[in-house]
Amino acid sequence: MQNSGTSMSSKPPTLADEVQPAGPVGQLSESAMSSRHREHPSKSPRRRREGKRSRRMGDDHEQLLGDVERQRLPGQHEHTEPSGSASNVAESCLKRKAHFLHGPYPATHFGPKACILPNPTSVMHIQDPASQRLTWNKPPVNVLVIRKIRDESLVKPFKELCRFLVEEKQMMVYVERRVADDNTLSKDEAFGSIRNQLCTFREGYDDISNCIDLIICLGGDGTLLYASSLFQCSVPPVMAFHLGSLGFLTPFKFDSFRTEVSKVFEGNAAITLRSRLKVKVMKDMQLSSKELQQEHNGLLIHEHNNSDNGKVTQQMQVLNEVVVDRGPSSYLSNVDLYLDGRLITSVQGDGLIVSTPTGSTAYAAAAGASMIHPNVPAIMVTPICPHSLSFRPIVVPAGVELMITLSPDSRNTAWVSFDGRKRQEIQHGDCIKITTSCYPVPSICCHDLVYDWFESLAQCLHWNVRKKQTRLADDSDSSDTEN
Incomplete structure (x- = not known):
């Protein structure tokens, strides 16, 4: 991180030490069992209270086991299990994390300081969209x-916003280096103190994911997509x-930016919550050192399969879409689509x-799909010019895992892009795994x-914009035939 003029260090939050469990409840060693038998039969009031407490814990444990037993799916047969397996099932149920009803439970903390205002009336882990309020x-x-580059009309709004944040709100403002090094800004002496x-x-070089509290975008939809790509986990x-x-x-108008930004700083x-896709691209090849340096924030994870052939997994978060197309080839693309490991269909078309x-x-939407509100938990699968009249x-x-691979009889390779960026070729043996991310x-x-x-x-x-129909002059039915 580089700061021209002022230097500051961002200390990452310290994680609390995890408390290790002492062991399963109800299991005693042989020495403890023998010492219990050697105790005097007359117990003190404190021991009697501890005995009642242990019996209550045992009753709760038996009730939990009964709930687990009642949750057996229809058609599952009872079978004899060794002693202790029921307690393991109960403990696994207690340790199981809460999940979103239609997929991974979304993160409720955004950046180091922002979170959703808690709603005690939420039902089945689905919060009422009207109650989704921001708090600090x-x-x-x-x-x-974040400012749209190569647009001179945004230089003036950018300077006004930075001056407002630095001088009036005493905020620490982060910008991309190529934005700060713009010739127009460097020549403006009046803006030099702010710059x-x-x-x-x-x-790709500096990690700012743990030090940003709020993101302000100046531009079009591409600025929001770019902001999403900078944060691969929690997003401010x-x-x-x-x-x-x-x-x-981009719903805000810049004319009233001082009032709107001040309201956001106040909270509420x-x-x-715009859901994202967690994408993994697994390729049976080794990337060169130059390609490794160009990857964003070191998101390449090297793995080795059983045959000792090098395998590279690239993981990223996608806000809009993952597009698989036929690239420059004149042949139809032929890819297989899997859902939770089961083959759903083969896509023959443009992608x-x-x-x-x-x-x-x-x-x-341009390919003919329906438009879905961002609060609907879902993943859309849309073919591009399919060579079939019935492919809708x-x-x-949300939460299912989709996998896309080249069909074995495909004549050519395919190409994939993520939010219009990082376009790369997919060959035989490669696969793309897609599911809902828990970081919206x-x-x-x-x-x-x-x-x-x-x-x-x-x-x-x-x-749904069209010319309105005019009202008839009289109230008579226009379908009636006049004699």
Whole structure:
């Protein structure tokens, strides 16, 4: 991390020491059993209270075992288990983590200081979307400002925002180095004092995931996608201003940025949890050292299979979609689609789109898919120009694992891209595994998550816009035939 003018060190939060369990309840050693038999039969009141407490724990343990027994699926036969197996099942049930009803339970903490306001009335781990409110455990200090590059019209709003955050709000502002090194900013002497206080970073080299409290985007939808790619785990809240071409994901207007940003700093703002896809690309090849250096934040994990052939796994978080297409080849792409390890279908056509509800209004909508609200837990599978009249887009529950591989009889390779970036070739033996990520992108709403989404449909995509029918002059039925 480099800071021109000021230097600061960000200390990562210290994890609390885990408490190791002392052992299963009810299991005593032989020496303890013998000492118990040697005790005097008359017990003190303290021992009697401890005995009652142990009996209550035993009753709760038996009730838990009964609940486990009642949860046996229909058709499962009873079988004799060795002693202690029932207690192991009970303990595994106690240690089992809570899961989201339709997939992995989403993270409720975003960055080091932001979280969702707790809602005690939530049912079945699904929080009411209207109650999704942002709150701060501690006042935010570090703000990441993302600006659309190669757009001179955003230089003035960028300077106004940075001056407001540094001088009036006393915030530490982080920007990308190529944004701070812009010639227009370097030539502006009036902005020099603010520019010297900006903390700069480089994508792929500096890790800022543990020190950013809030993200502010200036531009179009691409700035939000870029912010998502910078954080591969917990994502801080994102506030996006509409200064781009489309702006479907950017609900705020920059004219009132001082008022809107101040409201967000105060907390209690409506947010939309935009689910992401956790993608793993497993390739039967070794990347060169140059390609390894170009990978984002060292996300390559080297593995070795049983045959000692090198295997590389690339893992990333995707906000919009994963696109598999035929690339420059003139042949149809032929890929196999698996769901939870079972072959669903073979896709013959130009390719396949696996998207989130947020990505349903992007490439998937252009390919004929339905548009899904971001709060719907789902994964969309949309074919691209399929060579079949009956291949319709489908929606599967969030949390399932999709796997895409080249068909054995495919004539050519395929190409894959992630949110339009990191495009790479997929060959025989490679596979792509996709599931729902437990780290969503908390997008701050201008009004609320329902109004903002339909407003974007109407303003950006002109959804259901047509010329209105005029009202008839009289109240008579127009279908009646006049004699």
